Amino acid sequence: MSTTAKIIVVSVILVPLLYIGACSAISHQRDRGFAQVKEGDTEQQVIAAMGEPSDRETASNRLAKYGLPECQAPCVQRLWYLNKLGLVGEAWSVELDASGHVMHTDHVLSP
Template sequence: MNKLAKNVLFGLLIASPILYVSACSYISRSRQMAFDAVAEGDTQEAVARKLISGYVIEKAGGKAFLRYASRACTAPCVERWWIENRMAFDTEAWSVEFGNDGRVLRKVEWSSP
């Protein structure tokens, strides 16, 4: 292996953890800001605009999103939206629950130390 290849490999070895931590922090911060912008009583349309994309939808009567929750969305919740930071080493997710009227009933942060 020539000297240039060794230097490039060494640079990648040093940069990879820094890039990973930076990306994880960026995702966490941006999703936390979007979650914080959601208020109880917001409509699904308003929440969708704030969250942009990347959420998982759990319907009432269906299976719980067991990656984070131990119980499924049940009345008065008719739909729960999950936002995740899959790059986090531990649990980091946010959920927003909607009622029959399509408005936010409750929002929860899910994290593990």
């Protein structure tokens, strides 16, 4: 087998494995951070546990994601954490009230 053929075979095997590994690592990291987030935590505590959100949703910036109803009072902001590599839509959301404290969390899987 030529060197080029070996490289192609290794690439065909290795690339999907790396993709699956990266996707799993993101899910595991998000799950671990999400488990630390509790009702009453501040936005800063959420960011410390989960990192910067992928998106921020407010009443004036509606993001129609994963079929969740819009963020309504007392919710003033929803932080979204996405697994952008996932084959299915996977996201974690954290709703904040007017004082910047967690009032609700959700983990969504969408086909």
